[in-house]
Amino acid sequence: MRILLVQPDSNKTCIGFKRLARPEPLALETVAGTVPDHDVRILDMRCDPDLEGALLDFQPDMVGTTGYTAEVPHAQEICRTVRRVMPDAKVVVGGHHVSMSPSEFDSDDVDYIVFGEAELTFPHLVQTVESGGDLAVVPGIGYRDGGRLRVNPDRPPLKDLDKVPWPRRDLVAHYRQDYFFRFWDNVYSIETTRGCPFRCNFCSVWRFFGGKVRFKSPERVVAEMEALPEDCEYFCIVDDNFLASMPRTRRIVQLMQERGIKKKFWIQGRADAMVKDPEGIAMAARAGLSTVLMGLEAYREEELEHFNKGKHASVAVNDQAIEIMHANGIDIWGAFLVDPNWEERDFEGLIEYVRRKRIQFLQFTILTPLPGTQLYEETKHLIKGGWEKFDFFHSVLPTKLPPEKFYEQMANLYRETVMSFSQMKEMIRQGRIPRRGLQRAKAMLAQVTDPASYLDNIQDDLRERIQAKLGELQSSVERLQADVEGVQIELSARLQLHLDEARQLIEQLQGDVWALHAELSSRWQAELKGLQAQVESLQQETAQRLRSPLEGLQSEVREAMGVRVERLRADLQSLRTEVSVRLQQQLDILQGRQSNQPMVP
Ligand code: B12
Ligand SMILES: C[S@@+](CC[C@H](N)C(=O)[O-])C[C@H]1O[C@@H](n2cnc3c(N)ncnc32)[C@H](O)[C@@H]1O
């Protein structure tokens, strides 16, 4: 099978890390590693936006994409484009957001959803699709069945993380020069653990990976480090808490030193783990640990408690961890949460705290109800704004301060706590950060310290959402058109069928009519003959009946006529007689006169 995996472009309205970090797409590289017998390509739209070109060039049988919550609109757009350009290609979506909130991808543009980890589920899905097998028996997927999303039972997480395939870094080699992380270029990512046993109420990680931590063996981890290219001087360990087992951390850093791995690296780790084993941290520092992202979250005890960070978490523990970092020359990336309910004085308190603690790099994220978290369940009715706002730099919950004031405080928070330019120069001089990434850091800082960038983006954001909605509408219309065409085709087929049936019926009917007609006409013929005979006999009878009175009348008339004629004859005779008498008389008279007078004619 030809499989194209697509990394969505970063959200345009996203502020913050987009400018500072564009790591390799480790998730998709790992997904690609799960199907070694197939022809796989990765398109990273952060570097190359030409999805249509990639589709037409590669002609994939299947296209997979991924996305964090803020990337949902882009991932949806990818699915729509694939459906439009390559309607026969199967579309599959995986990753964090869809696993927590599949309804955004419950659409005709998506064929399959992979919930959670890909290692076992994706190859099973691909093999089932290729062989035309039964999707209902593939655990951990969702698929369309009769126009609806059907979700199969979950698949238990992979037990042995050493079975996670090596990421297919070769598939993104052509993008490598476009990847960066903070001040460093040519940065690689390595995953060594999954999951987290803690239950912070704002965090989706423990929900996604199951609430337990699983580890790759130190040997596997170090083998991955050793395989990184010579010219890579910095790598990131992407685990949520690399320090989850300090004995294992010690073993890894020890192996690194034994194998001569001399690279700087970045981790995320909990403060209480550092406090538990400061010597382990010192060993990690010697092995190249450069920066630790620590979830300090709050500068006030009651707030920290409210986040449910765990029984060993406290501001005092955070303070100790900060000291351990300073003592070992490890840079701190301090992550703090900003509550949308904050007022000016809450921001001021945080500024004062981080200045006092000399924290080099700061991350202030606005408390965001990510799908899958307890916070989401508690506040979902209050959420405003689209998914693209879930970048931790826009408040999706109503702020107590008016938005302008709130974002002014956000910008001020960064302005007041960010490292000065001269401090940065000093770090460069000490070799802690390279000079070439300075420009990127400055660009990001310029953005986060300007209140307008939080608000200005609202217009872009609106435009983007309108465009996304238009795209959705367009594809709904296209779907509708396709549906209508389908219905039309079906209807005309049915109509044809009905017409054929009707024609047959009519023909049958005509036959029946002819038969009936023939039967009737022969019956009528017979009846007519009978009728004619009846009429004739009636005529004869009538004639008969008419004849006798007529004959009587005739003789009466004849008789009467005879009498009249006789009378007339007699009258005529008598008239003749009278006339001849009178004539005789006249003649006699005339003759008498003539004998006395001369005759006149
Ligand atoms: C490391 C990391 C970072 C680093 C990246 C550094 C680096 N070099 O990689 C930095 C600091 C830059 C970062 C930034 C941000 N991050 Co981040 N990050 C992580 C972290 C810790 C690890 C990600 C990782 O690479 N995992 C390793 C890979 C292999 O695992 P995976 O991504 O889970 O992929 C597997 C499965 O999900 C699945 N899968 C994934 N995609 C697909 C696709 C298909 C088709 C299939 C079949 C399967 C599949 O298969 C994979 C293998 O099993 C995660 C938390 C976590 N543990 O996942 C947060 C996390 C992903 N980040 C998160 C966030 C929110 C952000 C930011 C928005 C925060 C911010 N303040 O700006 C930014 C966004 C950056 C951006 N997009 O522009 C959230 C996302 C939550 C969400 N629902 O949106 C997470 C989950 C942490 C959290 N809960 O807060 N991040
Ligand atoms: C992986 S954690 C930090 C490292 C480590 N796991 C810990 O707890 O100390 C990443 C950080 O991102 C921030 N973060 C995570 N989820 C968040 C959310 N829903 N809203 C805002 N910020 C969040 C928090 O500051 C959190 O500490």
Ligand code: SF4
């Ligand atoms: S914030 Fe850190 S410790 Fe808390 S659940 Fe998330 S990953 Fe675990």
